[in-house]
Amino acid sequence: MKNAELVTFGGSGLNRAAELRGKEADVANETDRTIVLWRGKPLFDLDGSPSLVMLKNTHPILEGAPQYFLGVDAETRIYARDISAWEPPADQHPDPFVFYDPTHQQHPDLPKTHSFVELRGVMAQITPREAELTASAKALFHWHNSHKFCGRCGGETQSAASGWQRNCTACKAPNFPRTDPVVIMLITHGNNVLMGRSHGWPEGMYSLLAGFIEPGETIEAAVRRETFEETGVKVGEVEYLASQPWAFPGSLMLGCRGEATQNAITVDTNEIEDAIWVSKSDMFDAYLGQNPALKPARKGSIAHFIIERWLKDQLG
Numbered sequence: 001m002k003n004a005e006l007v008t009f010g011g012s013g014l015n016r017a018a019e020l021r022g023k024e025a026d027v028a029n030e031t032d033r034t035i036v037l038w039r040g041k042p043l044f045d046l047d048g049s050p051s052l053v054m055l056k057n058t059h060p061i062l063e064g065a066p067q068y069f070l071g072v073d074a075e076t077r078i079y080a081r082d083i084s085a086w087e088p089p090a091d092q093h094p095d096p097f098v099f100y101d102p103t104h105q106q107h108p109d110l111p112k113t114h115s116f117v118e119l120r121g122v123m124a125q126i127t128p129r130e131a132e133l134t135a136s137a138k139a140l141f142h143w144h145n146s147h148k149f150c151g152r153c154g155g156e157t158q159s160a161a162s163g164w165q166r167n168c169t170a171c172k173a174p175n176f177p178r179t180d181p182v183v184i185m186l187i188t189h190g191n192n193v194l195m196g197r198s199h200g201w202p203e204g205m206y207s208l209l210a211g212f213i214e215p216g217e218t219i220e221a222a223v224r225r226e227t228f229e230e231t232g233v234k235v236g237e238v239e240y241l242a243s244q245p246w247a248f249p250g251s252l253m254l255g256c257r258g259e260a261t262q263n264a265i266t267v268d269t270n271e272i273e274d275a276i277w278v279s280k281s282d283m284f285d286a287y288l289g290q291n292p293a294l295k296p297a298r299k300g301s302i303a304h305f306i307i308e309r310w311l312k313d314q315l316g
């Protein structure tokens with residue numbers, strides 16, 4: 001697809017400087033800067049439009065926080081630090097039961113405009129570089145937190161290569177950060193697009209169908225299988241469109257389009273709550289905020305990006 005890399009999190013050409021990992025990157029330098037995350041939420045300055053906060057790597061709130069090396073930006077080495085051990089004030093605790101966490105957390109030792117925020121809440125307003133840094137750090141921290149033990153022998157693992165590897169302390173097996181591939185597909189039949197909704201989504205919210213690729217499966221096969229499993233719709237031709245790193249918590253979304261060979265829907269309610277065909281004109285109205293029955297996909301998501309280009313005939 002033309003301009004596929006314009007998708008949010010589509011990359012900013014960050015120099016990840018892998019040659020420095022585990023070597024010079026572990027030696028502190030006065031000019032080093034770091035982004036900060038707290039329980040998966042990056043620190044933004046919300047004075048005006050959101051901007052990613054870069055602290056000196058020696059800032060006192062970072063003491064004891066795990067540190068990983070993200071890359072080099074205009075000669076400055078950029079790190080990510082995780083201060084999840086910090087306990088916010090009682091009135092700033094996030095709500096673990098909501099679909100989307102709207103709460104902000106403010107550290108008392110930082111300026112009042114600095115807040116830890118849900119990345120999805122700001123992703124459509126930030127620069128490609130900010131998006132790449134936060135997505136990389138968020139996925140990396142999640143991987144570290146969920147791979148503390150060796151999958152082979154159960155021994156403890158330790159971070160290595162400035163955060164891009166974990167080695168088992170018992171059997172010495174190396175582990176590398178994983179990314180889970182997910183297909184997300186624009187399935188069309190004539191002028192209609194197939195939309196589904198998961199259990200528990202906010203009212204009126206539908207999005208493109210999506211699902212994890214299984215071992216031994218191609219992208220195209222996963223598109224056809226997931227669509228058939230969830231909706232009973234059979235898909236013919238499948239074409240890859242664009243990809244999006246999606247650090248919620250560690251996926252790579254592979255955007256595809258496919259043409260349905262028939263339009264009868266049989267929803268598998270174990271998988272999703274509902275699936276519908278939506279005409280181009282109804283989707284136009286949804287994107288204009290004029291369709292009360294249908295909310296458009298969240299701006300910044302690859303679903304929003306692909307549907308918008310379908311509406312504008314810009315998929316080719």
Ligand SMILES: [Zn+2]
Nearest residue numbers: 150153168171
């Ligand atoms: Zn091991």
